[in-house]
Amino acid sequence: MEVVASNVTLDAEHPILRLQRNALIAGVAGLALTAVGFFVTPDQFFRSYLLGFMYWFGIALGSMAILMIHHIAGGAWGAVIRRMLESSIGTIPVLAVLFIPVALGTHHLYEWTHADVVAKDAVLQAKQAYLNVPFFLVRAVLYFVVWFAVASLLRRWSLEQDRELDPRGIVRMELMSRGGLVLYGITVTFAVVDWVMSLEPHWFSTVFGLLLMAGQGLAAFAFCVAVSTVLSRRESVARFFGPAQYHDLGNFMLAFTMIWAYLSFSQLLIIWSGNLPEETAWYFTRSQGGWKVIGYSLIFLHFAVPFAVLLQRKIKRTGSKLALVALWLLFMRFVDLYWLVAPSLHPTSALPHWLDFTAVIGIGGVWLWFFVGRLAQNPVLALNDPSLPEVEA
Amino acid sequence: MSSRPASSRPPIYGLMAEFSDPNELIAAIRQARAGGYRRMDAYTPYPIEEVAHELGIHGNHLPKLVLAGGVIGMCAGYALQYWTSVIEYPINVGGRPLNSIISFMPITFETTVLTAAIFAVFGMLALNGLPMPYHPVFNVPRFALASRDRFFLCIEATDPMFDRELTRRFLERLVPRSVAEVEH
Numbered sequence: 001m002e003v004v005a006s007n008v009t010l011d012a013e014h015p016i017l018r019l020q021r022n023a024l025i026a027g028v029a030g031l032a033l034t035a036v037g038f039f040v041t042p043d044q045f046f047r048s049y050l051l052g053f054m055y056w057f058g059i060a061l062g063s064m065a066i067l068m069i070h071h072i073a074g075g076a077w078g079a080v081i082r083r084m085l086e087s088s089i090g091t092i093p094v095l096a097v098l099f100i101p102v103a104l105g106t107h108h109l110y111e112w113t114h115a116d117v118v119a120k121d122a123v124l125q126a127k128q129a130y131l132n133v134p135f136f137l138v139r140a141v142l143y144f145v146v147w148f149a150v151a152s153l154l155r156r157w158s159l160e161q162d163r164e165l166d167p168r169g170i171v172r173m174e175l176m177s178r179g180g181l182v183l184y185g186i187t188v189t190f191a192v193v194d195w196v197m198s199l200e201p202h203w204f205s206t207v208f209g210l211l212l213m214a215g216q217g218l219a220a221f222a223f224c225v226a227v228s229t230v231l232s233r234r235e236s237v238a239r240f241f242g243p244a245q246y247h248d249l250g251n252f253m254l255a256f257t258m259i260w261a262y263l264s265f266s267q268l269l270i271i272w273s274g275n276l277p278e279e280t281a282w283y284f285t286r287s288q289g290g291w292k293v294i295g296y297s298l299i300f301l302h303f304a305v306p307f308a309v310l311l312q313r314k315i316k317r318t319g320s321k322l323a324l325v326a327l328w329l330l331f332m333r334f335v336d337l338y339w340l341v342a343p344s345l346h347p348t349s350a351l352p353h354w355l356d357f358t359a360v361i362g363i364g365g366v367w368l369w370f371f372v373g374r375l376a377q378n379p380v381l382a383l384n385d386p387s388l389p390e391v392e393a
Numbered sequence: 394m395s396s397r398p399a400s401s402r403p404p405i406y407g408l409m410a411e412f413s414d415p416n417e418l419i420a421a422i423r424q425a426r427a428g429g430y431r432r433m434d435a436y437t438p439y440p441i442e443e444v445a446h447e448l449g450i451h452g453n454h455l456p457k458l459v460l461a462g463g464v465i466g467m468c469a470g471y472a473l474q475y476w477t478s479v480i481e482y483p484i485n486v487g488g489r490p491l492n493s494i495i496s497f498m499p500i501t502f503e504t505t506v507l508t509a510a511i512f513a514v515f516g517m518l519a520l521n522g523l524p525m526p527y528h529p530v531f532n533v534p535r536f537a538l539a540s541r542d543r544f545f546l547c548i549e550a551t552d553p554m555f556d557r558e559l560t561r562r563f564l565e566r567l568v569p570r571s572v573a574e575v576e577h
Contacts, residue, residue, distance in 0.1 A: 272495045
């Protein structure tokens, strides 16, 4: 077998390392301000923190799914972003640490932890076998163990492939990815049910896990496009990111935008048609006042506009333009999560609290610092990827 | 062959040069365009993006047609449901509004896709003139190789610059494997 080696490493002056330093400063400042919020308004602190956590968690977990799809399906698009995806899932231990405040704040976040509320509520009593704090924490630990195991194996094997091309290694990663995708689907569904859906413990939607997975995939692709354009400031990296690669990544963003819209609409259609009080309450809150405005703007700004823009071939083939679309979608992912999470906690006011911003910036800054650190450790392009020759051709 | 004066021979469709390499073809198109020729077409065994680019073919009207088809299908699909559920057979279903935008969406979506697809297929056929049972380029026996491993450039006689002898000499300067007259 032919060995494909394109050993590109980041030089010490690379713009992404400046970005990393700035991210750390923003992260520490953001977390410090958020910590102030803990003493001023603890309830709001935990809400904002959960929102910020879910945002960056989504990028990391979406990266894991995309990486495994690439190991199964191949393709030049995956070969060029593989290291970014691997660096992203390398942050799972960091995310586990960042999850600790959520674990400590269950009483502030989740109604089902309040014994007095549960005592008066037959539905919550029936759900208590699942929705109780010890089991909630055990499950969270279990999710992180599964994600960490899958992520660290995939990363370790990938670095082994860098040193030596072994056909068995490719097969091993593919087999791992098949099982890993099943595990991903199950664990993420349970995790978002636990962490987000149980914010409104009476409400349920079976498509909710898939809906957030679609959002995770979209966020991860958008994130990779944005990082690609920063990495491409150097010619040694830029030659791997031609119009064809951006075109593929743009098509993926288009596809995930459509999947997100399809699943969001399916959920609305089914609940609207069923017209059951325990289900419609969720949409009722979100169709009042400012939440209604945000809901409608999601249809246009998270779906219609990106959809129309991403149909344009010229935009998809130009890295700088596609990066703008990617940044826009990353922003809309935050708006969508805000619309999913925040109305459960303050149904009457759609205005974000200043902590919503400091938390997402604080968590994000620290997360990005670790992400770039992982990225800089190894060659920027995974060596010996069977799909790389396609790129160089 | 050129024993008779050029004017007495029957008119031809064009002159065709054969190349064995796509890069030679692309260079030939570039030179032909630089030489002032505009009415020409290239034939290759597989699609080559650069060939279309060099020929000056920049997109077509098909996307607009498909968009129009989609908009027509969307409006028609919605109108059909509006007419049946609101105007002609207004039935109260569990207190839902007669004009139920949400439940009209799936059918509206389907008719949008259906009409857009129909416009795409038939618009494509209308714009490229297929099916075309006869085309003069097939009169050149070697043209059969266009679906195998040869690349052809045909400068058509309708080009204002076209001259049977001068254009032939021009094509021969591009060192093709052969130059042939394409009869009608």
